[in-house]
Amino acid sequence: EAGVVQSPRYKIIEKKQPVAFWCNPISGHNTLYWYRQNLGQGPELLIRYENEEAVDDSQLPKDRFSAERLKGVDSTLKIQPAELGDSAVYLCASSLGDSNTDTQYFGPGTRLTVL
Amino acid sequence: AQSVTQLDSHVSVSEGTPVLLRCNYSSSYSPSLFWYVQHPNKGLQLLLKYTSAATLVKGINGFEAEFKKSETSFHLTKPSAHMSDAAEYFCVVSTLTGANNLFFGTGTRLTVIP
Numbered sequence: 001e002a003g004v005v006q007s008p009r010y011k012i013i014e015k016k017q018p019v020a021f022w023c024n025p026i027s028g029h030n031t032l033y034w035y036r037q038n039l040g041q042g043p044e045l046l047i048r049y050e051n052e053e054a055v056d057d058s059q060l061p062k063d064r065f066s067a068e069r070l071k072g073v074d075s076t077l078k079i080q081p082a083e084l085g086d087s088a089v090y091l092c093a094s095s096l097g098d099s100n101t102d103t104q105y106f107g108p109g110t111r112l113t114v115l
Numbered sequence: 116a117q118s119v120t121q122l123d124s125h126v127s128v129s130e131g132t133p134v135l136l137r138c139n140y141s142s143s144y145s146p147s148l149f150w151y152v153q154h155p156n157k158g159l160q161l162l163l164k165y166t167s168a169a170t171l172v173k174g175i176n177g178f179e180a181e182f183k184k185s186e187t188s189f190h191l192t193k194p195s196a197h198m199s200d201a202a203e204y205f206c207v208v209s210t211l212t213g214a215n216n217l218f219f220g221t222g223t224r225l226t227v228i229p
Binding site: 003004031040041042043044045048056091093095097098099101102103104105106107108109 | 147151156157158159160161164166205207215216217219220221222
């Protein structure tokens with residue numbers, strides 16, 4: 001079974017440029033998460049989707065970040081414009097449901113460097 | 116509020132010796148607790164999870180953890196370290212509110228000395 005797929009794996013951009021990350025969750029997983037992991041820290045949740053609906057986006061900086069999950073499968077996370085402080089690894093995860101006993105499966109992440 | 120504290124940012128052990136990675140949690144509700152491992156350039160992988168069943172939880176690769184409510188701890192142990200265990204380990208807490216939001220600790224880097 002294929003795991004969570006993310007692309008690109010690495011991205012280097014200059015500040016003020018836009019950037020987008022793509023995630024394909026495990027087939028059949030209704031819940032999708034985007035996390036940001038700063039260097040030397042644990043991941044922090046940005047947004048959680050139940051099918052197409054963003055049910056928790058309280059930690060998403062909405063002035064520059066946006067996300068979508070059209071058709072309830074793939075998802076895209078966008079930053080526009082990027083700032084130096086956005087350099088981090090962006091992780092996508094998915095789970096069958098939203099119960100706390102449902103295991104979250106993580107993708108390999110996209111490492112973003114903003115120059 | 117939920118949080119975890121990983122007491123050691125870096126642990127170094129010799130191959131074949133026991134591993135102990137310490138974690139204390141804080142939760143307003145009965146928590147679910149997890150340990151994830153992150154190898155360089157690889158995704159986070161679940162090692163084990165506690166969800167209010169048996170307090171001693173066995174995971175993959177010989178790891179286990181014991182939930183101690185009185186001590187608010189969930190330490191990760193392994194009897195004998197292997198070189199392939201070198202990685203970053205995260206203690207994670209979730210709540211029983213139905214929202215599967217994970218709160219990660221800051222991580223413990225495990226080094227295994229040959």
